[in-house]
Amino acid sequence: MDAIRPTHVEINLGMIAQNYDAIRAHVGVAAVMPVVKTNAYGHGIVEVAQHLMKHGATYFGVALLEEAIVLRQAGIAVPILVFGGVATRQIPQFIAHDLMMTASSIDKLRQIDEAAAAAKTKVRVHLKIDSGMERIGVHWYSAEKLLEASLSFAHVEIAGIYSHLANSDAEDLSSAKEQLARFHEALDFYPKRGLKPPQRHIANSGGILQLPESHLDLVRPGIMLYGVYPSREVKQTVTVKPALSWKSQVVFFKVVQPGNPVSYGGTWRSDHPVRVVTVPVGYGDGYFRALSNRGQVIIRGQQHPIVGRVCMDQFMVNLEWGTAYNSDEVTLIGDSISAQDVADWAGTIPYEVLTNINARVPRVFV
Numbered sequence: 600m601d602a603i604r605p606t607h608v609e610i611n612l613g614m615i616a617q618n619y620d621a622i623r624a625h626v627g628v629a630a631v632m633p634v635v636k637t638n639a640y641g642h643g644i645v646e647v648a649q650h651l652m653k654h655g656a657t658y659f660g661v662a663l664l665e666e667a668i669v670l671r672q673a674g675i676a677v678p679i680l681v682f683g684g685v686a687t688r689q690i691p692q693f694i695a696h697d698l699m700m701t702a703s704s705i706d707k708l709r710q711i712d713e714a715a716a717a718a719k720t721k722v723r724v725h726l727k728i729d730s731g732m733e734r735i736g737v738h739w740y741s742a743e744k745l746l747e748a749s750l751s752f753a754h755v756e757i758a759g760i761y762s763h764l765a766n767s768d769a770e771d772l773s774s775a776k777e778q779l780a781r782f783h784e785a786l787d788f789y790p791k792r793g794l795k796p797p798q799r800h801i802a803n804s805g806g807i808l809q810l811p812e813s814h815l816d817l818v819r820p821g822i823m824l825y826g827v828y829p830s831r832e833v834k835q836t837v838t839v840k841p842a843l844s845w846k847s848q849v850v851f852f853k854v855v856q857p858g859n860p861v862s863y864g865g866t867w868r869s870d871h872p873v874r875v876v877t878v879p880v881g882y883g884d885g886y887f888r889a890l891s892n893r894g895q896v897i898i899r900g901q902q903h904p905i906v907g908r909v910c911m912d913q914f915m916v917n918l919e920w921g922t923a924y925n926s927d928e929v930t931l932i933g934d935s936i937s938a939q940d941v942a943d944w945a946g947t948i949p950y951e952v953l954t955n956i957n958a959r960v961p962r963v964f965v
């Protein structure tokens with residue numbers, strides 16, 4: 600720690616496990632698939648997955664093949680579902696690492712089946728139904744052919760069928776409810792044929808919190824696992840607590856004279872002498888430039904405003920008459936400042952705040 604830069608992110612793995620337990624208790628019989636894509640929302644994919652696996656997690660969900668391979672190489676042996684679409688040339692890799700694929704066309708199922716046959720194995724696939732997000736998946740109104748065909752591939756086991764909610768963190772749940780109804784319409788295929796459906800899932804954090812009827816057989820919590828609610832308006836029906844804080848230190852203190860502009864572009868100046876400190880974090884770390892003249896940080900228990908533009912590696916904070924010394928702690932996220940606060944100041948969502956903290960910022964696990 601002493602040898603590295605005075606900026607780091609602190610991750611409380613125990614808190615993530617506690618949030619996982621709270622989600623499990625809330626969803627009852629539904630299985631829980633922790634979503635650890637994008638470096639576990641900035642929290643460290645390997646450390647988070649290993650900790651959750653020791654804690655009893657039985658699945659993981661990621662966006663990319665590469666993320667799943669990282670998990671396998673770290674010794675994560677439980678089923679892993681990759682949410683993204685599968686490129687044909689990636690199929691052998693999925694099979695080699697025993698990963699569950701997402702498929703939404705007969706053509707893709709055929710390709711997977713052929714590759715699995717060549718590898719003399721059977722692979723597990725989750726079918727993706729588009730119930731209103733228009734991202735990936737077969738439309739709910741034309742899913743029947745795919746479901747029918749999916750029964751006929753000897754080397755493909757349909758382990759699951761899923762969809763994704765576009766508005767589950769909103770106050771108005773009519774769109775989420777409509778998506779759920781459409782998903783059920785597609786799922787009716789199974790009882791109509793007298794078949795037991797594979798594992799059905801649609802709930803992200805918003806669905807877990809606000810729509811109990813969306814829990815089905817499995818839920819896919821992402822952001823709430825990290826103790827952050829998906830939006831300001833979402834009902835907080837499960838208590839989760841943030842696991843990440845972002846800390847730095849004061850590296851420079853000065854008095855800025857009236858009229859002298861601070862930082863690039865000279866967008867801020869004071870009409871009286873002020874005490875200003877410099878913090879060695881910038882947009883090169885993923886601390887948004889949009890926080891220029893808008894964001895706040897905590898120094899000595901007090902919130903103070905960022906003044907002037909956030910630079911690539913540093914920004915300035917106005918203490919007015921406050922005091923601070925070199926190497927005083929600066930909190931960017933943590934204590935009274937939530938990821939949602941930072942998101943509001945920067946005009947974005949907490950997801951982007953967390954996933955934007957890049958690899959240049961050391962992670963410290965506690």
Ligand SMILES: *Cc1c(COP(=O)(O)O)cnc(C)c1O
Binds near residue numbers: 636763803821829
């Ligand atoms: C990212 C993602 C999730 C998790 O969403 P949260 O809103 O973070 O809970 C769940 N399912 C899929 C398919 C995803 O891509």
